[in-house]
Amino acid sequence: MSVNEPKLSVPSQEALPPLSIGLWQHKHVLDLDDFSPDEINLVFEIADAMSEVISRDVKKVPTLRGKTIATMFFEPSTRTRASFELAAKYLSADTISLDPSKSSVTKGESLIDSLRTLQALGVDTIIIRHPCSGAPYVAAQNLETSIINAGDGCHAHPSQSLLDMYTLRRHLGDLSGRKIVIVGDIMHSRVARSNIWGMKSLGIQLIICAPPTLMPHGLNEMLQKCDLEHVTIEYDLDIAIKDADAVMPLRLQKERQQSGLISSIREYIQHYQLTPERLSYAKPGAIVLHPGPMNEGIEISHEVAYSTQSLIEEQVTNGVAVRMALLYLIAGGKNR
Numbered sequence: 001m002s003v004n005e006p007k008l009s010v011p012s013q014e015a016l017p018p019l020s021i022g023l024w025q026h027k028h029v030l031d032l033d034d035f036s037p038d039e040i041n042l043v044f045e046i047a048d049a050m051s052e053v054i055s056r057d058v059k060k061v062p063t064l065r066g067k068t069i070a071t072m073f074f075e076p077s078t079r080t081r082a083s084f085e086l087a088a089k090y091l092s093a094d095t096i097s098l099d100p101s102k103s104s105v106t107k108g109e110s111l112i113d114s115l116r117t118l119q120a121l122g123v124d125t126i127i128i129r130h131p132c133s134g135a136p137y138v139a140a141q142n143l144e145t146s147i148i149n150a151g152d153g154c155h156a157h158p159s160q161s162l163l164d165m166y167t168l169r170r171h172l173g174d175l176s177g178r179k180i181v182i183v184g185d186i187m188h189s190r191v192a193r194s195n196i197w198g199m200k201s202l203g204i205q206l207i208i209c210a211p212p213t214l215m216p217h218g219l220n221e222m223l224q225k226c227d228l229e230h231v232t233i234e235y236d237l238d239i240a241i242k243d244a245d246a247v248m249p250l251r252l253q254k255e256r257q258q259s260g261l262i263s264s265i266r267e268y269i270q271h272y273q274l275t276p277e278r279l280s281y282a283k284p285g286a287i288v289l290h291p292g293p294m295n296e297g298i299e300i301s302h303e304v305a306y307s308t309q310s311l312i313e314e315q316v317t318n319g320v321a322v323r324m325a326l327l328y329l330i331a332g333g334k335n336r
C-alpha cells in the first residue's frame with residue numbers, strides 16, 4: 001500500500017459511563033407488581049444513558065460482551081422482539097432468536113424442556129412471549145436462567161409499560177398526580193394490566209375507559225382488594241378524557257375476541273375512537289401514546305395518530321433504550 005492511500009478507519013466503541021444499580025434485586029422481569037418506585041426510576045436513569053448510546057454514530061458498547069441472550073416468541077411481534085434483539089446487540093451480547101414454529105416444540109417438546117435446552121446451551125437471559133398467561137412465571141420457577149416476560153396472554157407486558165411511562169416522563173417530567181387515560185379493549189390488554197401496577201408506583205391518576213363488555217370481570221373488586229385507589233373506571237370516553245395529560249388508545253384485539261363483546265365496529269368507533277374532537281377535551285397539547293400495533297381508523301383516527309401530539313414513533317425508539325436498561329440490569333448483574 002502506498003503511503004498516500006487513504007487508511008480504513010474503524011469507528012471506536014466508547015464504553016458506558018459508570019452506572020449505579022442502587023438496590024436492584026430482580027433476577028427476572030415478569031410484571032411490575034413487585035417493582036418499587038426507586039426501581040422504576042432506576043430503569044429510567046439507565047435508559048437515559050442508553051438513549052445517549054443510541055444517539056451515537058457507533059451504537060455499541062461492550063457491556064454485555066460474552067453474554068448470550070435468546071428470544072423465543074410464541075406469538076407474533078414486531079416492536080418488542082426487534083427492540084429486545086437490537087438492545088442486546090447494542091450491548092454486544094450474542095443473540096439467538098428461536099422461532100417456535102421451526103423448533104422442536106413442533107415435535108412435542110414441552111415449553112420447559114425447550115427453555116432448559118437453551119439454558120444448557122449457556123444462554124444467560126431468555127426473553128419469552130407466550131399466549132398463555134403465567135407461562136414466563138412457570139419458566140422462572142423451573143430455570144436458573146433469567147426470564148424476561150415479553151407479553152403473556154392477557155396478563156402482563158412489563159417492558160411495554162416501562163417504555164410508556166419513560167416516554168411520558170421525558171415529556172411531562174415528574175408523573176406524580178398526572179392524569180392518564182387508557183381506553184379500549186381493556187379486557188384483553190396485558191399493557192393495561194402492567195400499567196396499572198407501574199403507574200401506581202409513580203403516583204399517576206389512571207382512568208381506565210372501555211365499553212362495559214370490554215372491561216375485565218371483577219376489575220372493581222380487584223382494585224379495592226389491591227388498594228389500587230389511583231385507578232378510576234369510566235365508560236364514557238368524553239368524560240374520561242376531560243383535562244387528561246395523556247391518552248393511550250388500545251388496539252381492539254380481534255384475535256382474542258369472543259363473539260358478541262361489541263355490537264358493531266361502527267358503534268365502537270362512534271363512542272371510543274380517539275378523534276381530534278375528543279382529544280380537544282384533554283389538556284392543551286395532551287400527549288397521545290399507543291403501544292402498537294394500531295388499528296388506524298378504529299381505536300385512533302389517522303389525524304390523531306400522525307398529529308404533533310402523537311408520540312407513538314418515539315415510544316418505539318424509547319423501547320430500545322428501556323430494554324437495553326433491563327438487559328443491563330438483568331444480564332449484566334454478574335459482571336458488575
Ligand code: CP
Nearest residue numbers: 077078079080291292
Ligand atoms: N406493543 C407490542 O407489544 O408490539 P408487538 O406486538 O409488535 O411486539
